[in-house]
Amino acid sequence: MTDRRDFKGYFGAEPAPNWPNAARLAVSFVVNVEEGAELSIADGDERNENTYEIREEIVGHPDPCMETHFTYGTRQGYARIADAFDAYGVKATFSTCGRAAQRSPWLLQDAVSRGHEVSCHGWRWERQAEMVGEDEAAMIARTHSAIEQASGVAPVGWHTRSAPSVNTRDLLLAHGGFVYDSDVYDDDIPRMHDASHVILPYAFDTNDMRFSPGGGFVQHRDFSEYVIGAFDRLYAEGAKATRMMSIGLHLRLIGRPGRIAGLEDVLAHIASKSDAWIAPRFQIAAHWKAIQA
Template identity: 55%
Template structure:
């Protein structure tokens, strides 16, 4: 069987080759913990909003070609009830997070984005709609980036400095982010436990990898995955990285969604996670922008 032919590859299988840099996280932390709340409600596809199709990823299994008030209301739960439950829990534990926000969601629920800023959280960019960029042409993707940044800045008074695309990017995404300017980092990678730089359009661009396993979307992916399962998994991941962090400090991402973790039967898992990590004495819980700024100082590009 012949091997397929490829164009120039940008894949990197080596990474730090087992010799990662020491970022010297604040207060001697072994693990920098990034909690990411994905704020997507109102940006999903909905026939009731004039789209051709409804969003296909959620916990309900009955799909309609026409208007679907059932799935619409599932997303609405995130902004109506879950937001306040989650944000109050963060306040109770004194942690600051990144709210990864779709531009259209911010535009439709501006009070939530403003509430995030008032509580001291970072509002980063998560695209205009909750959609993949894989098949976008360059002009359309450039417009998406511009509109997303403008909406967040208009509503919050702060320009987003981080970006994360839903699922697959296009071949142009990272270059367009660099060309647009103003971004400290993107999170469009899942390939490491530490940030790293990439040469993009002649500039050293910082990547803060994200994670799908320590992510509450597992409630969708595994129907029997309950609150205790999620808390145990995230805590196990933290404990392992804490052990490695004795000699090689790491970074850990925990992905959260309003309509997932914000349900009464699941929020207790987040409470357990926060209580465990904050009591460990080994974690620095910080927004991704703060982690990026620290990394750029502790591990400068090109060193």
């Protein structure tokens, strides 16, 4: 049977460690910038977003409660996260929706000035599974252009909220300029799609999205203990095989005053390991591409 899905991956032939400076683990912090790209009737969208601190959707009317929840991320959360990174010399990837970039260009400019990467996260904060080819291609081009214009740097990475379409990766390649995407959740090791395009796995478990209702994280230590546990396991495995770790963050989630200590604890723990390589995703992708050549 020929299967369209690869269930085996690297099993039985995992690549040996090969990160820069003999690092045992590559660590990627990804900050999702979605504020202003969430669905909102007040912005002319078809409905209001219903995924935030409470489980509620206002139907047919503007929802200032939801909107101000998101806006907290730019007004307060960003500064806490950026300062925490600065304290430990960490460079991250700010995965940004095009409409969010258009509304808060100052934020991306500040992130770039601190040495962070800015990548693409769709135009609106929405999945792409139902998009048809021409519409999705236009959305990709619009997103890329908005982020380049806002940040001053052409983005080279892409990550879809939730499900991409079956055409997304081909459309990224057709657009040009993209070095990697993160639309997979099936491994702890990068891989090549073809000779030029890298696939960097992402993760929903080592992610502050689990502070959302029903996600399992409540106290800041819930986040830090889980993420540190995952780091320690991958760090140990990284002595014998290649390992990469993604830590997902959101301005409006980990940026809250009762949660930011969770990120600070994670940063302190990882910083204590001299042979952990913390890098933006474009650097990880470039290194992986180089060693596969």
